[in-house]
Amino acid sequence: MTSPLQQKIKITGPSIITANRTWDGAVIYRTGTKSWSDELTDAAIVRTADEARALLSEAVADDLNAIGPYIAPVEVATDGAVKPGNMREHIRLTGTTIALPAQA
């Protein structure tokens, strides 16, 4: 498999690094303190390709804890609130858009 670091990194706006946690597959976000969080609000935000590359290589190096790290877009409001930048990331953060069968 080609490492995400071998691909050309292009970002068009504020971005974060996200992956899935190894032991349970849960969605996680790379923080600024060399760890992972399951809260998007803890994610380190990068704004240039160089920053993205640096954070991504840190994330890729942590193969033990995280699977498939990649760069994902976010929207940052003027008050600093962070939201996922597309539908896929929205669904990863908030769960399926449908009620699960065994609920309700």
Added chain:
Amino acid sequence: MYAYDDIDRTLVNERVAEFRDQVKRRLSGELTEDEFKILRLQNGVYLQLHAYMYRIAIPYGTLSSEQLRRLAHVARRYDRGYGHFTTRQNIQFNWIKLAELPDAMADLAEVGIQSMQTSGNNMRNVTSDQWAGVAPGEVEDPRIWAELLRQFTTLHPEFSFLPRKFKIAITASAHDRAAIKIHDIGLRLLKNEQGETGFEVLVGGGLGRSPFIAKTIKPFVHGHDILSYVEAILRVYNQYGRRDNIYKARIKILVHELGIETFAAEVEEEWQQIRDGVLKLDDGIVEDIRSRFFYPAYETLPHMPDELRQAAHDPKFEAWRKNSVVAHKVQGYAIVTVSLKPIGKPPGDATADQMDALADIADKYSFGEIRVGHEQNLALPHVRKRDLPAVWKALDAIGLAIPNVNLVSDIIACPGLDYCSLANARSIPIAQEITRRFANHDTANLIGRLHINISGCINACGHHHVGHIGILGVEKNNEEFYQITIGGRADEGAVLGTLIGPAVPYAEVADVVEDIVEAYLALRASPEELFVDTVARLGVEPFRERVYATR
């Protein structure tokens, strides 16, 4: 039901132990994800958006009540209380934790359920007609051959690193319920003039980015030669299949590029060298497999029992019976399809409670047997006709007496963007909305047979190309859009649908489906003319006009 022997049990248990060790080594860092990925894929473990997904094979769609109860247990204990039945007679759990997977596998292994080769570039679950062994007019039970092929292809070293995944389906009825024409190899069981069992062999079908309908490579291969013939096909594929390009790696591309004649000639040459070798079957082997399939001890029962006659006064029962019950090969019995398509719910999902209840119903009324079909519905294969009213009540109590089999709300849908990491767009909410629009049973009945198939991306797990109406999720500028095709079909007359026009946004898909259906109702020659037949007669133009006139 098929009774596994010690070889099967040992194999499955060894596999669980091996996987437990692999998971342990992954979680301790001894294995990297790159090293581990191929191992987990060999065992049906994917990574989706929110979690791991675990895909379990239900060979030729036959399940015992004990197995179904165990699936319910896994759903409850290790997942979120439900499972998803797929178009390939598999069940998927969407929220399994890697650390707990070996335990789940071990629990399943105890009842003979396993997940070997449910993903990865190998031979996948061999699928068949969900009515195999009970359908009237069937040549013979195709599952005997499916089981032979299952044993032959499981862990076969030559088939473990194929250029790409490989899927086989078998049918033994004139009406193809196993969608053999969209499989890498499709087998149609038949008898030759001497009354010997054999197969029409089809090859090169498949959907995805480049859809193809399978072509006949040989009109008759004797049953005794079927393993060597399949082996010969696989050898030619292994030799020439495009390992360099994932989009061209399926056998359908090879067959298309070489042409069926050249491909057939290559296979023939290979086959002549091996057909009389160790792979030649004899009647003894076939009979041995056959003897391990158990059939119920059917009683002699009346064609029209009093219970059924009385229940016919209840219009709700009658609506369900007419829709979901079909003839069985034995008089006095019936096959009941259990629709897993409740209005407004995700297609193909069943909760643990429903699975448990169904297992009880199967024990009481269907000799403990359940079937899984490619339309993501279940079936009870041997119900005494006199028990039909009781079965209906029992199904109704768990929300599964839904009289919409083969109707517009009996939708095939892949998991789409709600779960799948490859998706462009959502499938399930589109399906839910369409079922709500057609919730009225009388309307759906008036429309008649109409299959809607939805995929969230071009991989086509929801068989959109062969839906009477096919819906494919695409992405346009970060928004969910859907391409709509009409006129596809997946049965013996399989054809790919035709695109009706530009993609439409998420919010309009159900409206478009309503427009198409209204156009059909206005255009059909008679109430007996099915939607696909109207499309075949008139082409897509009148539908296109109707849909895009106001868009």
